[in-house]
Each structure stands twice: as structure tokens, then as C-alpha cells.
Amino acid sequence: xxxxxxxxxxxxxxxxxxxxxxxxxxxxxxxxxxxxxxxxxxxxxxxxxxxxxxxxxxxxxxxxxxxxxxxxxxxxxxxxxxxxxxxxxxxxxxxxxxxxxxxx
Amino acid sequence: xxxxxxxxxxxxxxxxxxxxxxxxxxxxxxxxxxxxxxxxxxxxxxxxxxxxxxxxxxxxxxxxxxxxxxxxxxxxxxxxxxxxxxxxxxxxxxxxxxxxxxxxxxxxxxxxxxxxxxxxxxxxxxxxxxxxxxxxxxxxxxxxxxxxxxxxxxxxxxxx
Amino acid sequence: xxxxxxxxxxxxxxxxxxxxxxxxxxxxxxxxxxxxxxxxxxxxxxxxxxxxxxxxxxxxxxxxxxxxxxxxxxxxxxxxxxxxxxxxxxxxxxxxxxxxxxxxxxxxxxxxxxxxxxxxxxxxxxxxxxxxxxxxxxxxxxxxxxxxxxxxxxxxxxxxxxxxxxxxxxxxxxxxxxxxxxxxxxxxxxxxxxxxxxxxxxxxxxxxxxxxxxxxxxxxxxxxxxxxxxxxxxxxxxxxxxxxxxxxxxxxxxxxxxxxxxxxxxxxxxxxxxxxxxxxxxxxxxxxxxxxxxxxxxxxxxxxxxxxxxxxxxxxxxxxxxxxxxxxxxxxxxxxxxxxxxxxxxxxxxxxxxxxxxxxxxxxxxxxxxxxxxxxxxxxxxxxxxxxxxxxxxxxxxxxxxxxxxxxxxxxxxxxxxxxxxxxxxxxxxxxxxxxxxxxxxxxxxxxxxxxxxxxxxxxxxxxxxxxxxxxxxxxxxxxxxxxxxxxxxxxxxxxxxxxxxxxxxxxxxxxxxxxxxxxxxxxxxxxxxxxxxxxxxxxxxxxxxxxxxxxxxxxxxxxxxxxxxxxxxxxxxxxxxxxxxxxxxxxxxxxxxxxxxxxxxxxxxxxxxxxxxxxxxxxxxxxxxxxxxxxxxxxxxxxxxxxxxxxxxxxxxxxxxxxxxxxx
Numbered sequence: 043x044x045x046x047x048x049x050x051x052x053x054x055x056x057x058x059x060x061x062x063x064x065x066x067x068x069x070x071x072x073x074x075x076x077x078x079x080x081x082x083x084x085x086x087x088x089x090x091x092x093x094x095x096x097x098x099x100x101x102x103x104x105x106x107x108x109x110x111x112x113x114x115x116x117x118x119x120x121x122x123x124x125x126x127x128x129x130x131x132x133x134x135x136x137x138x139x140x141x142x143x144x145x146x
Numbered sequence: 147x148x149x150x151x152x153x154x155x156x157x158x159x160x161x162x163x164x165x166x167x168x169x170x171x172x173x174x175x176x177x178x179x180x181x182x183x184x185x186x187x188x189x190x191x192x193x194x195x196x197x198x199x200x201x202x203x204x205x206x207x208x209x210x211x212x213x214x215x216x217x218x219x220x221x222x223x224x225x226x227x228x229x230x231x232x233x234x235x236x237x238x239x240x241x242x243x244x245x246x247x248x249x250x251x252x253x254x255x256x257x258x259x260x261x262x263x264x265x266x267x268x269x270x271x272x273x274x275x276x277x278x279x280x281x282x283x284x285x286x287x288x289x290x291x292x293x294x295x296x297x298x299x300x301x302x303x304x305x306x
Numbered sequence: 307x308x309x310x311x312x313x314x315x316x317x318x319x320x321x322x323x324x325x326x327x328x329x330x331x332x333x334x335x336x337x338x339x340x341x342x343x344x345x346x347x348x349x350x351x352x353x354x355x356x357x358x359x360x361x362x363x364x365x366x367x368x369x370x371x372x373x374x375x376x377x378x379x380x381x382x383x384x385x386x387x388x389x390x391x392x393x394x395x396x397x398x399x400x401x402x403x404x405x406x407x408x409x410x411x412x413x414x415x416x417x418x419x420x421x422x423x424x425x426x427x428x429x430x431x432x433x434x435x436x437x438x439x440x441x442x443x444x445x446x447x448x449x450x451x452x453x454x455x456x457x458x459x460x461x462x463x464x465x466x467x468x469x470x471x472x473x474x475x476x477x478x479x480x481x482x483x484x485x486x487x488x489x490x491x492x493x494x495x496x497x498x499x500x501x502x503x504x505x506x507x508x509x510x511x512x513x514x515x516x517x518x519x520x521x522x523x524x525x526x527x528x529x530x531x532x533x534x535x536x537x538x539x540x541x542x543x544x545x546x547x548x549x550x551x552x553x554x555x556x557x558x559x560x561x562x563x564x565x566x567x568x569x570x571x572x573x574x575x576x577x578x579x580x581x582x583x584x585x586x587x588x589x590x591x592x593x594x595x596x597x598x599x600x601x602x603x604x605x606x607x608x609x610x611x612x613x614x615x616x617x618x619x620x621x622x623x624x625x626x627x628x629x630x631x632x633x634x635x636x637x638x639x640x641x642x643x644x645x646x647x648x649x650x651x652x653x654x655x656x657x658x659x660x661x662x663x664x665x666x667x668x669x670x671x672x673x674x675x676x677x678x679x680x681x682x683x684x685x686x687x688x689x690x691x692x693x694x695x696x697x698x699x700x701x702x703x704x705x706x707x708x709x710x711x712x713x714x715x716x717x718x719x720x721x722x723x724x725x726x727x728x729x730x731x732x733x734x735x736x737x738x739x740x741x742x743x744x745x746x747x748x749x750x751x752x753x754x755x756x757x758x759x760x761x762x763x764x765x766x767x768x769x770x771x772x773x774x775x776x777x778x779x780x781x782x783x784x785x786x787x788x789x790x791x792x793x794x795x796x797x798x799x800x801x802x803x804x805x806x807x808x809x810x811x812x813x814x815x816x817x818x819x820x821x822x823x824x825x826x827x828x829x830x831x832x833x834x835x836x837x838x839x840x841x842x843x844x845x846x847x848x849x850x851x852x853x854x855x856x857x858x859x860x861x862x863x864x865x866x867x868x869x870x871x872x873x874x875x876x877x878x879x880x881x882x883x884x885x886x887x888x889x890x891x892x893x894x895x896x897x898x899x900x901x902x903x904x905x906x907x908x909x910x911x912x913x914x915x916x917x918x919x920x921x922x923x924x925x926x927x928x929x930x931x932x933x934x935x936x937x938x939x940x941x942x943x944x945x946x947x948x949x950x951x952x953x954x955x956x957x958x959x960x961x962x963x964x965x966x967x968x969x970x971x
Contacts, residue, residue, distance in 0.1 A: 045152040048256040052247055053156045053189070057163055057182075059243035064167035066235025066954050072172060072217060074950070076179050079210065080163055083186050086198075094193045095260050102266055102274050106282075108198045109271075112205055113286045117293035119210045123217045124297035130221040142947025235950065238957050245961045249968040 050091035058084035071126045071136040075119065082115040152192060159185030168231075172218050180211040194263065197271050311357045312370050315388035315441055318358065318398060319451070321350045322434030329427040337422045341413045344426035348406045351437060355398035362395040371443045371507040387505055389443035393648060397440040397575060400652045403782070404566055404659045405433045407775035411663045412559040414772035415670060419557075425465060429563065432458035436568035440575065445494050445504040445513070448579070452490070452540070452572060456483050459569050463556040475555035482549040486539015490576075493532030497583075500525055506579065514582045526586040530595040533580055534602075541573025541632045544606040548874065551625040558666030561621055565628040566659035574635045574651050578644055590726050591642040597727060600640030604731045607633030611741035615748065616865040619676045620665045623749050627702065628658060630738065634718060637731055643721030650718055653710035653786055657701035660779035664695035667768040667776065668753060678749060683758040687765040692754050694776040699750050701783045703743040704825050706818055710786035715739065716821045736824055743828020744835075751836045 057080060064077030086108045093104020130136050162182035169175040183206045190199035250256060275283050311317075325347030329340045362368040373387030409429060416425050435458055438451030464476025498504055501513045501521045512518050522529065537543070542550035550570070554561055564570060577584065577599065584595045607630045614626035631654050638647035669676055671688050685692040697709070706712035719739070722732045758765070767773070 044259055045149050046257045046259060048250060048253075049152065049156075050189075050193070051250050051256060053160065055243060055246035055250060056160050057186075058246070059239045060160065060163045060167050062239040062242055062957055063236050066238055066950050066957070067232040068167070069232075070172060072214060072221075073167070073175065076166055076175065076214065079179070079206075080166065080182070083183065083202075083206075086202075087186060087189060090190055090193050090195045090198060094195070094263075095258055097261065100263065102271055105195055105198055105266060105271060106274060106279050108195070109201060109275075110282055110286055112198070112201055113290060116205050116210060117290050119213060120297045121293050121300070123213050124300035126217055127220055128300045136221050138949055141949075232950070235954060238954050238961075242957055242961050245964050245968075249964060252968060 047091060047095040050095075051088065054084045054087040054091065057081075057087065069137050069139055071129065071138050071141075072123075074138065075122045075126070078122070079115060079119060082111065082118075086111050152189075155185055155188045155192060159189060173215070176211060176214045176218060179214070180207050183207055183211070193260075194266060197266070197268050311354065312361065312390065313372065315358065315372055315390055318351055318354045318441060319434045319438035321354065322347050322430045322437065325350075326427045326430035326434060329423060329430065332423050334421070334423055340423040340426045344430050345406070345409050345413075347430050348402060348409050348433060351433065352399075352402035352406055355395070355402045355437075358390055359395045359399050362390065362392050368392065369507060371505070371509075371512075373443060373505055373508060384446070385444065385503070385505055385508075386447045387443035387508070388441045388447075389507055390441065393575075393578060394440050396648070396652055397571070398437060400655045401433065401436050401440065401568065401571075404655050404779070405429075405436075405563065405568075407779050408559050408562050408566075408659060408663065411562075411666065411772050411775040412557075414769050415559055415666050416557060421465070425462075425557070428458060428461045428465070429559070432462060432563060432568055436572065439572050443506050443512075445497065445506070445580070448576070449487075449490065449494060452536070452576075453487065455540075455569055455572055456480060456487070459483075459553070459564055462560040462564070463553045465556055465560065469555065472555040475549075475552040479549040479553050482546050483539040486536045486546055489532045489534075489539075490536025493529045493536070496525065496532065497522075497529050500529070514580065519582060519586050522583070522586065526583055527593065527595045530580070530583045530586075530593075531598060533583065534577060534595065534599060537573035537576045537636075538602065539573070540576070541570045541636070542606075542629045543573070543602050543633060543636060544609060547606060547610065547629050550629050551622050554619065554621040554625050558621065558662060558669060561625070562659045562662030562666065565625065565662060566655045570628060570632055571651055571655065574632060574639065574647060577636070577639050578648055581639070581644055584639075585642075592725075592727050596640045596642070598640075600637050600725070600727075600731055603633040603636030603638075603640055604734050605633070606630065607637065607738045608734050608741070611738050611745065614745040615741065618679055618865075620668060620678050620681075620749065620753065621662070621676060623678070623745060624658070624661055624665060627661075627742065627745065630742065631658070631702070634715070634735070634738065637735060638718040638721055641721050641725040641731070643718060646714060646717040646721050650711075650714035653701070653714045653783070656779055656782040656786060657698045657709075657711055660694060660698035660776060660783055661702060663772070663776055663779065664691055664698060667691040667772055668695075670768050670772065671765040673764070678752040680759050681753045681765075682756040683754070684765055685754040687758075688767045690767060690773045691776065694773075694780040695754070696750065697780040697783055699746045703746050703828065704739055704821055706822055706825070708784060708787060710783050712821065712825075713787055716818055719821060736820070739821060739824045740828040740831070743825045744832045747829050747832025748836045751832070 061077045061080030061082075061084060064080060065074045066077075068074065068077070089104045089108040089111065093102075093108075096104070126136055129141065133141060135141070159182055162178050162185055165178035166175050166182055169178060183202060187199040187202045190196070190202060325343055329343050332340050332343075369389065369391040371387050371389045373385050375383045376386045377384055409426070412425065412429065416422055419425060432455065435451050435454035439448055439455060442448035442451055460476050460480040463479050464472050466472045467476075494504065497513055500523075501518045503511060503513050503518060505512045506514045508515070510517055513522075519526070539546045550565075553564055556564070584599065585591070585593060587593060588596070610626045610629035610633060614623050614630065617623045617626060631650070635647040635650050635654070638644075638650060667688065668681065668684060668691060671684070671691070672681060675681065701709035701711035704712045704715035706716065719732070719735060722735050723729075725731060
């Protein structure tokens with residue numbers, strides 16, 4: 043017996059939701075970044091899974107998507123972490139509760 | 147592709163991810179994040195995307211996780227303090243998970259088994275990257291350069 | 307060579323764009339390389355324009371379009387393209403040539419500016435965008451370039467951003483033209499909806515060709531009017547002319563570029579380009595959309611000419627004169643004299659750039675003084691500037707025979723006189739001609755004659771790099787008249803494609819005498835009225851304008867631009883104030899229940915997301931429920947600044963969409 047596409051997608055959904063928990067519930071900016079990275083990873087899992095289970099997986103489209111997505115999330119992580127450091131330097135905190143300069 | 151391997155890897159990945167999201171200490175969470183990504187890479191291997199799995203290990207564990215650890219160290223003074231945990235977020239995430247799972251289980255076309263394929267060699271990926279995907283590749287290169295410069299400018303010391 | 311350029315029309319705007327990007331990345335200190343690169347880029351554009359011009363001269367009614375597919379969705383594709391016809395080629399040549407003169411002039415004028423490099427990058431960007439407008443073969447591509455022109459004008463008008471007035475003027479120009487662009491955009495959507503294509507020429511299938519026009523029917527009038535609204539904004543026509551005089555806050559070369567070669571020319575060009583839309587179903591050359599164009603043009607021309615008489619700022623006078631001349635061109639297009647309008651646009655490009663650069667030279671010589679009442683007697687200090695300025699003034703006033711403006715103005719008058727609908731525009735145009743001569747005479751007397759006053763005491767001639775472009779443009783203003791005469795109307799023939807031959811007898815026409823008399827009258831009245839401008843005369847103190855002394859109320863009215871800015875402030879601001887009061891009232895007595903409901907939801911959400919939100923949403927909800935000023939505060943209160951709440955709302959929204967989709971499926 044082999045796992046179906048459904049199983050992979052459910053795992054991906056779970057991973058996404060865990061990422062959401064980290065992004066929504068934790069107060070430290072780095073946790074939010076970790077959460078976003080987890081969500082992106084879940085998306086990558088979907089790309090790969092759908093590619094593998096597609097009727098004609100000979101075209102490497104899904105793999106290409108995943109590769110580009112990984113590259114983009116790496117860029118996102120670099121900029122995000124740089125912003126955490128800049129914010130920390132400026133406000134002396136990384137607690138997102140205290141960062142409400144955009145308050146209307 | 148065996149179910150046993152899948153179940154073990156999936157549980158391992160999700161447990162590590164859960165630890166990354168909920169552990170109290172930031173450093174532990176960051177390390178759990180790296181472990182979760184190892185699990186994810188294993189899932190990619192299971193799916194026959196060895197190249198992506200390796201790329202994931204190199205980029206995420208080799209670079210992003212290390213970057214996170216560095217950031218934690220750089221913002222150290224702020225780490226020790228007690229932080230609240232917002233249960234509303236968990237509720238929302240749970241609702242999202244239930245909604246997703248429900249719609250996944252409802253979709254019949256997803257319960258299919260993987261077809262047999264030739265292994266996707268690195269050669270083919272390279273060929274695809276250099277032919278059909280050369281423009282996206284260049285764009286990603288540009289994006290990464292821009293992100294690099296942007297990150298540098300962001301963390302540069304402000305001039306007095 | 308000519309075959310090559312037809313396949314590479316895109317190079318004409320692309321070269322300046324590329325050069326602009328390179329300059330933008332240069333360090334601030336590389337002034338010489340920036341200037342050299344800018345001039346090189348513009349020279350390259352000029353060279354390409356000349357190459358593109360050649361094939362259009364060789365064949366009558368030459369037109370070639372080069373289309374390509376931008377992207378496809380389903381079976382439909384969005385196609386863009388470039389077109390080369392006499393209209394485009396003549397404009398290309400004018401823009402790149404006048405632009406080049408302005409670039410060279412700027413090297414001298416901006417020599418001390420600390421953002422020299424950036425300035426040239428913007429200038430080149432401006433020029434590239436305008437070239438894009440001219441050779442676009444698709445309304446969409448034209449619109450894209452059109453908006454780039456708008457962006458460039460915003461950047462350049464607000465170039466001295468540290469001055470609040472410059473920042474405000476840039477904003478005003480951007481917002482005002484954007485109002486017009488909204489009409490343009492709606493017209494474009496409507497056109498696409500009806501004809502299914504935005505290409506002008508596409509082997510018989512374009513929206514300006516018979517098959518495309520046939521699909522429009524009665525909606526053509528409305529589409530044309532909506533597009534004209536865009537032209538009204540860009541070309542500073544009444545009622546959207548208010549931004550143009552304020553655009554004088556930019557550096558003078560920018561004013562020259564905006565007022566002569568680019569930006570404002572875009573509106574007139576647009577109307578000329580989509581002229582088939584306007585003239586569709588014309589009876590005797592009159593359609594309702596063209597009638598609107600005529601009346602708007604007449605109003606603008608006369609109003610701006612009147613206002614120009616009472617202005618004291620050397621550049622503002624020229625600005626209103628531009629508005630007035632653009633009105634003249636619009637009238638010409640409206641009465642069916644497309645060739646005359648475009649010829650005047652081309653001629654105007656030269657002499658108005660000349661006048662603006664001349665005024666820049668004057669300002670430079672007078673150490674940044676712009677008030678003409680403080681100048682005087684400059685002809686002795688700045689002979690080259692004076693001579694070239696006088697040539698520009700005579701071309702603008704429409705002195706016949708030797709100056710380009712005279713012939714084109716005469717041709718416009720000729721076309722207007724034969725408009726079957728009403729003779730009124732013709733007589734108003736005649737009045738406009740007199741006024742033009744009058745205000746230009748006034749300006750030149752104030753600036754160059756009489757005794758030197760405060761600012762003119764230490765005036766000096768500008769450096770060679772600034773006077774050379776002036777001489778070049780003055781030569782252009784004179785030489786252009788050779789191809790404009792009715793005896794050998796080469797340019798007319800070139801634009802319309804009709805074959806005309808040389809005939810000396812046509813040189814003398816009734817309209818010529820009319821314009822001769824009118825211009826003479828304008829200049830004569832000006833000389834008589836302002837003979838003692840700037841000096842004491844009887845009871846009149848030296849600093850009081852003769853007209854102001856004779857007619858204080860009228861002068862005040864004109865000096866304050868007919869109170870139009872104030873009128874807008876009163877009406878627009880009053881309207882939004884009333885609307886605000888109305889919503890306040892509705893909010894208190896009608897929406898309050900709803901707001902309470904919202905408040906309840908908000909409160910629930912606030913409790914839901916625990917104590918964090920208490921300060922944010924709850925405080926906002928409390929205030930609204932006790933009778934807040936408007937719904938706006940509630941909405942702003944939802945912006946707690948907490949990214950996690952935003953993210954949570956996004957997640958809930960995603961879930962809702964998912965459930966909706968699953969439910970519908």
C-alpha cells in the first residue's frame with residue numbers, strides 16, 4: 043500500500059496550520075518569520091506532491107516551481123531577519139505587540 | 147513509496163514543526179525548525195524530488211536556520227523575557243486546518259496513487275533551468291541580489 | 307537603413323529610457339558623464355527619428371504599423387504595436403530636436419544644482435516617455451507612455467522638493483492630470499468593449515480603420531469625449547488648466563520641456579491621433595464631439611490670453627500663453643484643420659521652447675529674479691538673449707512672412723473662418739491674436755526696454771552653452787516658416803498626403819491681411835500702453851502696471867487668474883465639507899444602529915483576540931458608539947498596528963473563501 047495524494051495534502055495542510063499558529067500566536071518577531079517559513083514549506087510540499095501525482099510527471103514544472111519558491115523564501119527570510127535586526131536596533135524590542143506604529 | 151515510511155516521516159515532521167511553533171525558548175524553537183525541515187526534505191526524497199530535497203537542506207538548514215540563530219544571538223537582550231501566548235491564534239489556525247482538511251477529504255480526485263516515472267535527474271533539471279526556465283532563473287538571480295543588498299542596507303549602522 | 311528602422315521603431319523610446327536608467331545609477335559627483343550620456347542618448351534618439359523620418363517623406367501617405375502580442379489569455383490576446391506615419395515622424399523630429407536644445411541649455415542652467423545627475427536622468431526619461439506616446443500604435447501603449455510622461459512631470463516639477471510650493475505644484479499637476487486620465491481610461495475600456503481591439507492600425511482591423519469604426523456606432527461620440535477629457539487634463543485646457551501655471555515651480559528647462567516639446571503636446575497629439583473617432587459620422591465636418599473640442603479650445607485660448615496680460619512672473623506669462631496656444635490648436639483640430647493644428651504644435655514647440663529657455667537665461671542673468679517689474683533694460687546686458695527672445699516673441703505673436711507662428715496661426719484662422727456651425731469662435735480667435743501680441747509686447751518692454759531696475763543692475767549674459775541652444779531654436783523658428791508658407795505648403799502636404807505644388811500667388815491671401823492688421827494692432831496697442839512701463843507717469847507710481855492704474859478691478863480679476871483656483875477651493879472643498887457634514891448627520895441618526903452592530907462585532911473580536919486589542923479596536927468602538935464623527939474612525943481603529951491581528955483576519959478571510967468555494971462546488 044502506498045500513500046495517496048490526499049495524505050500528502052493533509053500533511054501539507056497540517057504543516058501550514060502549524061506555521062499559522064507560530065505566526066499568529068507568538069509574540070517574538072522571529073517566531074512569526076519561522077511560521078511564515080513553515081507555511082511556505084507547506085506550499086512547496088504541495089508543489090512537489092501535485093507534480094509527482096500528476097498524470098504526466100515528466101515535465102518538471104512542479105519541481106521548477108518548488109525551486110523558485112525556495113529561492114524566493116530564502117530572499118524573504120534574509121530581508122525579514124534584517125528587518126528584525128533593524129527594528130530591534132531602533133525600538134530595542136522584537137516583541138510585535140509593542141510595534142504598532144501603523145495604528146490608525 | 148511505502149506507507150510506513152510516509153507515516154513515520156510525516157509524524158516526525160509535524161512534531162518538529164509543532165515544537166518549532168510552540169517551544170518557549172527561541173533557540174530550541176529554531177533548532178526544531180531545522181529538524182522539521184529535515185523531515186520535509188525526507189518527504190521530498192520520498193516523492194522522488196531528490197534535487198529539491200537537497201536544495202531544501204542546503205538552503206534552509208545551511209543558510210536560513212543559521213541566519214535565524216544569528217538573529218537570535220544578535221537580539222539576545224530581548225530573548226529572556228517571558229512572552230504571552232495568544233490562544234486566539236491557535237483557534238484560528240485550528241479552524242483553518244479543519245476547513246482545509248474537510249475540503250481535501252471532500253475532493254474525490256485527490257485519492258489517487260502516484261504513477262511510475264523515470265527518475266528526475268539533475269541533468270534534466272539543469273537542462274530545463276537553462277532552456278525553458280532561463281528567464282525566471284535570471285529574475286530570481288536579480289531578486290536574490292536585490293534582497294542581499296536590501297538586507298545589507300537594512301542592517302547597516304545608521305550614520306551619525 | 308529605412309527598412310531597418312521600420313522593424314526597430316521601439317528603439318526610439320528605448321534608447322533614452324536605457325540611458326536614463328544608466329544615468330540614474332551614476333554617483334552624484336559624475337556630473338560630466340551624466341550630461342554627456344544624456345546628450346548622447348538624445349542625439350541617438352534624434353538620429354533614429356531622422357532615419358524614421360526619411361521613408362515618410364519619400365512616399366505620400368506613408369504608414370506602417372508593427373504589432374506584437376503582449377500576452378494572451380485564453381483565445382484573446384492583448385496586442386501592442388508601434389506606428390510610423392507623417393504625424394508620428396514629424397512629432398518625433400520636433401520632440402528630439404527641441405529636447406536636445408533643452409538638454410544642452412540645462413547643462414549651463416543647472417550647473418550649480420546638487421542633484422544635477424538625477425535631473426538629467428529624469429529629463430531623459432521624460433523625453434523617452436513622450437517619444438513612446440508618439441509612436442504607440444495601441445491606445446494602451448499610448449496610455450502607458452502617457453502615464454510615464456505624467457510620472458516624469460511629477461518628478462521634474464517637484465525637482466526642488468525642498469520648496470513646499472514645488473512639492474505642492476507637483477502634486478497638483480499629478481492629481482489634476484489624473485482626473486483627466488480617468489476619463490481617458492474609461493474611454494479606452496469602452497473602446498475595447500465595443501471594438502475588441504486597442505490597436506490603431508492593424509491591416510484594416512484596427513480601431514481607427516473602417517472595420518473597427520463601424521463597430522462603434524453612436525458610442526463613438528462618448529468614447530471620443532472621454533478620451534478628449536484625458537487630453538484636457540494633459541494639455542491644460544479649461545477647466546483642468548490650473549496645474550499648468552503652477553508647474554512653473556520646476557526648473558526652467560523643465561518648464562520648456564513640459565510646455566513645448568512634451569507633456570502638453572501629448573494632449574493635442576492624442577486628439578490628432580484618434581481623430582477618426584472624433585470625426586466619425588461627420589456631417590459637413592461637424593460632429594458633436596468636435597463641437598465640444600472647439601468650445602473648450604476657444605474658452606481656454608481667450609481666458610488664458612486675458613490672464614496672461616496681468617501676470618508679473620516672466621514664466622507665468624509664458625505658461626498662460628502656452629495654455630492659450632494649446633486652446634488655439636484644439637480649436638483648429640475641432641474645426642477640422644488637423645494639419646494646421648499639428649503644424650502649429652510643431653512650430654509652437656520650437657518658439658515656445660525658445661521663449662522658455664530665453665526666460666531661463668534672463669532669470670539666470672538676473673540671479674533668480676522672476677518678477678518682470680524688477681527687470682528692464684536687459685537688451686544692453688544680454689544681447690543674444692534679447693535677439694532670440696524677440697524672434698520667439700514675434701513667432702508667438704504671429705508676425706507673418708518670416709516667422710513660423712505667423713503662417714500656422716493664419717492657417718488656423720483660415721480653418722476657423724470656414725467652420726459651418728458658428729462664426730463666434732472665429733471672432734474670439736481674432737481677439738485672442740490681438741491679446742497674444744499685446745501681452746508679449748508688454749513682457750518684452752518690461753524685461754528688455756526702459757531703465758534697469760532692481761534685479762537688472764548686475765545682469766550678465768549667459769554662458770555659451772546656454773545661448774547656443776537659443777540661437778539654434780531661433781533659427782528653427784525662422785527656418786520652419788519656409789515649409790509652412792501657403793505658397794509651398796510642404797508640411798501641410800506631408801501631413802495630409804494631398805499633393806500640392808508651388809504657387810507664389812497663394813502667398814497673399816485675405817487671411818494674411820487680417821492677421822497682419824490684428825498683430826499690428828496688438829503690438830501697437832502694447833507699445834502705446836506700456837511705453838512708460840516701469841517708470842513714473844503722471845500720478846502713476848513706477849511699480850504700478852499701466853493697466854492696473856487704469857482699470858484696477860479688471861487687473862485684479864485677471865491677476866488672480868479669474869479666481870478659478872479660489873472657485874475650485876470654494877466648490878470642491880465646500881462640496882467635500884458638505885458631504886462630510888451629511889455623513890456626520892447620517893452617522894449620528896441613521897448609521898448609528900449599524901455602527902452599534904459593527905461595534906458589537908468589533909467588541910466580540912476584541913475579546914476574542916484578548917487584551918491586546920482592548921486599546922485598539924475597543925477604544926475605537928467605544929468612541930464610535932458614543933457618537934463618533936464618522937465611520938472612518940471605526941475603520942481606522944481596525945488598524946490596530948498589530949500585524950498578527952491583520953494576519954489573523956487574512957486567515958479567517960481565506961477560510962471563509964475556502965468554505966464558500968467548497969459550498970458552491
